[in-house]
Amino acid sequence: AQRVTQPEKLLSVFKGAPVELKCNYSYSGSPELFWYVQYSRQRLQLLLRHISRESIKGFTADLNKGETSFHLKKPFAQEEDSAMYYCALRGATNKLIFGTGTLLAVQP
Amino acid sequence: EPEVTQTPSHQVTQMGQEVILRCVPISNHLYFYWYRQILGQKVEFLVSFYNNEISEKSEIFDDQFSVERPDGSNFTLKIRSTKLEDSAMYFCASTGTLMTGELFFGEGSRLTVL
Numbered sequence: 235a236q237r238v239t240q241p242e243k244l245l246s247v248f249k250g251a252p253v254e255l256k257c258n259y260s261y262s263g264s265p266e267l268f269w270y271v272q273y274s275r276q277r278l279q280l281l282l283r284h285i286s287r288e289s290i291k292g293f294t295a296d297l298n299k300g301e302t303s304f305h306l307k308k309p310f311a312q313e314e315d316s317a318m319y320y321c322a323l324r325g326a327t328n329k330l331i332f333g334t335g336t337l338l339a340v341q342p
Numbered sequence: 343e344p345e346v347t348q349t350p351s352h353q354v355t356q357m358g359q360e361v362i363l364r365c366v367p368i369s370n371h372l373y374f375y376w377y378r379q380i381l382g383q384k385v386e387f388l389v390s391f392y393n394n395e396i397s398e399k400s401e402i403f404d405d406q407f408s409v410e411r412p413d414g415s416n417f418t419l420k421i422r423s424t425k426l427e428d429s430a431m432y433f434c435a436s437t438g439t440l441m442t443g444e445l446f447f448g449e450g451s452r453l454t455v456l
Binding site: 241268285 | 345346373375378383384385386387390397398433440442443444445446447448449450
């Protein structure tokens with residue numbers, strides 16, 4: 235079964251603190267993992283994908299196949315990072331399977 | 343920058359009524375999707391569409407649902423006889439390529455079934 239788990243519904247941190255949004259997946263093949271973000275009153279948009287191994291807005295995510303995880307990290311959170319973050323998996327059929335999302339709230 | 347647009351932004355309907363949600367994907371995109379999100383739950387895949395036919399559908403996408411690309415620009419989701427549990431935010435998405443895995447989402451249509 236293909237499944238994405240985001241254990242935290244809400245993560246609240248202070249500005250400047252490190253952030254780690256957890257994502258675990260279940261997939262028998264070789265997955266592609268993504269992080270999508272939805273800022274307040276905006277549409278869902280791609281933040282980053284594991285295959286490009288890039289840092290976007292200071293965020294990085296490493297695919298750990300042993301732990302079946304794809305946690306999203308940022309060393310110093312900014313207030314503008316406050317948003318809903320969704321981890322997603324793409325399997326063999328090209329559809330995206332989303333996790334339940336984590337609301338990141340960065341306090342001043 | 344081109345965007346996926348969806349109408350209506352919010353629709354309220356009575357149980358048993360037919361509803362059509364409309365989407366205008368980005369113009370050169372070829373792959374189209376509908377997702378839905380029930381309040382407080384995850385974004386769920388409903389259906390994908392390519393080359394004027396359904397590529398894949400989830401078990402949620404039963405006979406009450408249908409999709410159509412009637413005129414080469416619009417991509418519609420029809421719910422034939424709405425149920426209370428169809429109340430959700432419905433998202434349309436499109437992409438020009440399957441290579442990147444990036445989907446471009448609309449802002450969503452909120453459906454409330456009374």
